[in-house]
Amino acid sequence: MPLDPSRTVAELRELQELTGDENGAQRVAWTDTWERAREWLRGKVDGTGADEEIDPAGNQWFTLRGASERALLIGGHIDSVPNGGWLDGALNVTAGVEVLRRIAEDGTPPLTVRLVNWADEEGARFGRSLVGSSAAAGSMADQDELRSKVDANGIALPDALAEHGVDLDRALEARSQLDNAAAYLELHIEQGPVLESMDMPLGVVLGTFGVERHLVTFRGQAAHAGSTPMDKRRDALAGAAKLELEIREIAKRTGGGAVCTMGGVVTKPGIVTSVVETAECLLDQRHLDAATLASMLDEAQRASQQIAQDESIDVEWERIWNIQPILFDDELIELADESIREVAGTSHRLPSGPLHDAAEVARAGIPTVMLFVQSLRGLSHTKLEDTKPEHIELSVQALDRLAAKTLAQLAE
Numbered sequence: 001m002p003l004d005p006s007r008t009v010a011e012l013r014e015l016q017e018l019t020g021d022e023n024g025a026q027r028v029a030w031t032d033t034w035e036r037a038r039e040w041l042r043g044k045v046d047g048t049g050a051d052e053e054i055d056p057a058g059n060q061w062f063t064l065r066g067a068s069e070r071a072l073l074i075g076g077h078i079d080s081v082p083n084g085g086w087l088d089g090a091l092n093v094t095a096g097v098e099v100l101r102r103i104a105e106d107g108t109p110p111l112t113v114r115l116v117n118w119a120d121e122e123g124a125r126f127g128r129s130l131v132g133s134s135a136a137a138g139s140m141a142d143q144d145e146l147r148s149k150v151d152a153n154g155i156a157l158p159d160a161l162a163e164h165g166v167d168l169d170r171a172l173e174a175r176s177q178l179d180n181a182a183a184y185l186e187l188h189i190e191q192g193p194v195l196e197s198m199d200m201p202l203g204v205v206l207g208t209f210g211v212e213r214h215l216v217t218f219r220g221q222a223a224h225a226g227s228t229p230m231d232k233r234r235d236a237l238a239g240a241a242k243l244e245l246e247i248r249e250i251a252k253r254t255g256g257g258a259v260c261t262m263g264g265v266v267t268k269p270g271i272v273t274s275v276v277e278t279a280e281c282l283l284d285q286r287h288l289d290a291a292t293l294a295s296m297l298d299e300a301q302r303a304s305q306q307i308a309q310d311e312s313i314d315v316e317w318e319r320i321w322n323i324q325p326i327l328f329d330d331e332l333i334e335l336a337d338e339s340i341r342e343v344a345g346t347s348h349r350l351p352s353g354p355l356h357d358a359a360e361v362a363r364a365g366i367p368t369v370m371l372f373v374q375s376l377r378g379l380s381h382t383k384l385e386d387t388k389p390e391h392i393e394l395s396v397q398a399l400d401r402l403a404a405k406t407l408a409q410l411a412e
């Protein structure tokens with residue numbers, strides 16, 4: 001059976017028919033619909049000779065034995081957000097099935113080939129993303145927090161997982177799944193506008209952004225809006241407003257994909273008759289290079305202090321969350337670039353803003369790379385998410401070439 005990329009498009013539509021409704025995809029992890037999707041995937045892999053296994057974190061593995069125990073992994077996630085798109089996550093596993101069929105048809109591969117459907121990538125029900133992949137990567141360190149999480153109906157996370165055969169206390173045993181992993185490949189829709197704006201169907205992902213998130217609080221003095229002259233005010237909102245404009249300049253000056261976002265400002269007392277006393281700003285900064293990210297943060301902090309001085313207010317920073325940039329493997333990036341050029345003529349290298357399961361695998365020390373396929377209008381996590389069928393087909397071809405090249409290189 002030669003590679004048939006158009007079958008992937010047809011199968012994705014079939015999955016959408018089976019697990020979506022008029023509002024979009026409904027394959028939220030740890031639900032009956034998600035279980036139906038896993039059952040569907042099982043049916044698709046049937047006939048390739050790959051064995052299925054659900055690991056202690058709920059990840060679904062299909063293993064095609066090769067001449068060696070060392071394994072090439074191809075991964076994705078069939079779960080979606082509520083009212084999600086038809087491609088986010090599902091493209092990766094469905095394309096992976098097509099590649100698995102082609103490899104099985106060619107005879108025993110030099111390495112073992114494993115397709116993994118990671119459990120709960122989206123974190124849509126309990127607000128914690130990358131559940132299955134972080135367990136397998138050994139980086140899941142927040143069990144206590146996970147135990148206390150409840151969904152919108154008050155169901156606790158451990159109970160929901162148990163209904164699907166997963167014991168949270170044993171989830172980290174999934175770690176042994178990566179023991180023989182020699183490389184990890186993941187195809188994903190871009191979920192952003194870059195490739196479309198460049199008129200490129202496919203791109204190689206260099207890694208995932210490091211992120212710095214802070215709560216920045218400006219403090220001034222509440223004072224009557226009518227009786228306080230303009231030059232006597234200590235207006236905390238002026239600090240927030242100036243900083244918001246400054247972080248855009250910092251991102252622009254830094255370049256290389258730098259992004260800075262003030263995602264929200266809460267002002268107090270927040271009434272029309274008072275100067276703002278406190279302005280709490282949510283700041284998110286991202287870059288692919290750790291040192292550059294650190295200097296962006298430093299610039300924003302220094303700017304905030306200057307602004308505070310100019311406005312006679314105080315400023316305080318509190319870190320909410322951060323993560324280091326995660327870089328993908330240089331050799332695999334080259335192979336991915338070659339594969340894309342062969343099927344599409346041109347290739348582009350870009351960082352990923354969102355985190356993906358691939359970041360967890362890379363963090364565990366497994367050489368990793370991702371391919372992005374163009375997203376129309378850059379939309380995702382909505383039923384409007386879309387990619388041209390011809391681009392989906394190219395992406396299946398590129399993943400297949402990449403898998404073949406990686407296998408050849410690892411077999412040397």
Ligand SMILES: [Zn+2]
Pocket residue numbers: 077088089121188
């Ligand atoms: Zn995804």
